[in-house]
Amino acid sequence: MEIAVVGSPEFTLGFQLAGISTLYNPEGEEETSKVFRSLLTTKGVGIVVVDSAVLSALPERLRDRLSESVTPTVLGIGTEEDTTLRETIRKAIGVDLWK
Amino acid sequence: MALDIKPTRSELINLKRRIKQTKNGYKLLKMKRDGLFHEFRTLLSDMIKAKRELTESYVLAKSRIDLANAIEGGLKVRSAAIANSASPEVEVERRNIMGVVVPSVSGTNLKQAFGERSIGFTGSSPYIDEAADSFGNLIERMVKAAEMEATLKRLLAEIEATKRRVNALEFKVIPELEEARVFIQLRLEEMEREETFRLKRFKNK
Numbered sequence: 001m002e003i004a005v006v007g008s009p010e011f012t013l014g015f016q017l018a019g020i021s022t023l024y025n026p027e028g029e030e031e032t033s034k035v036f037r038s039l040l041t042t043k044g045v046g047i048v049v050v051d052s053a054v055l056s057a058l059p060e061r062l063r064d065r066l067s068e069s070v071t072p073t074v075l076g077i078g079t080e081e082d083t084t085l086r087e088t089i090r091k092a093i094g095v096d097l098w099k
Numbered sequence: 100m101a102l103d104i105k106p107t108r109s110e111l112i113n114l115k116r117r118i119k120q121t122k123n124g125y126k127l128l129k130m131k132r133d134g135l136f137h138e139f140r141t142l143l144s145d146m147i148k149a150k151r152e153l154t155e156s157y158v159l160a161k162s163r164i165d166l167a168n169a170i171e172g173g174l175k176v177r178s179a180a181i182a183n184s185a186s187p188e189v190e191v192e193r194r195n196i197m198g199v200v201v202p203s204v205s206g207t208n209l210k211q212a213f214g215e216r217s218i219g220f221t222g223s224s225p226y227i228d229e230a231a232d233s234f235g236n237l238i239e240r241m242v243k244a245a246e247m248e249a250t251l252k253r254l255l256a257e258i259e260a261t262k263r264r265v266n267a268l269e270f271k272v273i274p275e276l277e278e279a280r281v282f283i284q285l286r287l288e289e290m291e292r293e294e295t296f297r298l299k300r301f302k303n304k
Contacts, residue, residue, distance in 0.1 A: 001188065001189050001190065001191055002186070002188065002189070003187055003189060003238065003241075003242075013164065013176065013177065013180055014160055014161070014164045014230060014234045014237075015234060015238070016180035016181070016183070017164070017176065017179060017180040017183060017227070017230055017231045017234055018183070018187070018210075018211075018231055018234035018235045018237070018238055019183045019184070019185040019186055019187055019208070019211060019235075020186065020187060020238070021184070021186050046189040046190075046191050046204065046245075047189055047204070047241065047242065047245045049241060067252070068252065068256075070202060070249045070252060070253060071191060071202065071249075073202075073204075073245040073246075073248055073249040075241060075244060075245050075248060077153065077154075077157050077237075077241070078154070078157065079154070079157065079158055079161070080154070085146075085150075085248060085251065085252070088252065088255055089143075089251075089255060092255040092256070092258060092259045093255070093258065093259075097140070097143060098143075098147060
């Protein structure tokens with residue numbers, strides 16, 4: 001399975017340099033949502049790497065769907081740690097165990 | 100609870116059997132919940148570490164590619180990126196933790212050595228190489244983190260479902276069954292007393 005990268009051209013460039021060829025550079029909210037929706041249903045993509053800034057700008061429902069999906073697993077990367085998993089833990093267990 | 104139970108002896112026996120069965124299931128589910136939770140706790144500390152490392156590698160890779168961009172020019176970096184056709188692949192297998200199917204991700208060709216990058220000596224520069232190297236490292240870490248994240252998500256969903264089931268049994272199903280049992284028992288005793296009284300009246304006549 002492939003690794004897909006979604007984000008600005010600057011974000012995807014480094015991954016391209018490391019050999020990943022499935023890159024998406026959507027512009028604007030609508031296009032971004034569309035890319036994610038199609039990625040959720042695409043077979044053959046194992047991991048989706050997203051700029052966490054892009055991830056946090058998505059509508060909440062789509063973000064929930066992305067964080068629930070297992071194949072592909074959506075991984076937010078950024079200079080700040082993304083807190084989607086932390087939120088999920090807090091919701092499921094009721095206590096913030098992320099320490 | 101609406102007590103629409105027939106106060107008969109056979110019903111009581113059935114009910115007693117059901118209560119025993121339910122309590123057994125409740126105990127098992129509780130153990131499952133605790134087991135899952137234990138598994139989750141051990142994985143979580145690894146996950147936290149992996150996430151932190153991931154962020155660190157990203158920051159490093161980002162600064163390196165920015166450096167490469169600044170020194171070599173965006174065009175050169177871009178052409179090197181396009182030239183690299185090695186595509187990292189991930190393999191997703193299924194693993195089983197206490198009945199929860201979790202993915203096990205392994206990657207191939209995640210990182211390439213200088214020669215394998217098909218950029219060539221003239222097309223590249225140390226800065227570009229360093230950037231590519233650190234992104235290779237980043238991808239390696241990503242694969243690990245992705246596996247753990249998916250595992251944790253599945254475990255969390257299962258823990259939540261089990262917790263709900265345990266609570267439903269403990270606070271809804273078992274108390275209701277107990278209530279029904281008490282009702283039948285009291286009713287049967289009452290009927291017995293009525294019967295003895297009736298016999299006494301009958302004898303006195």
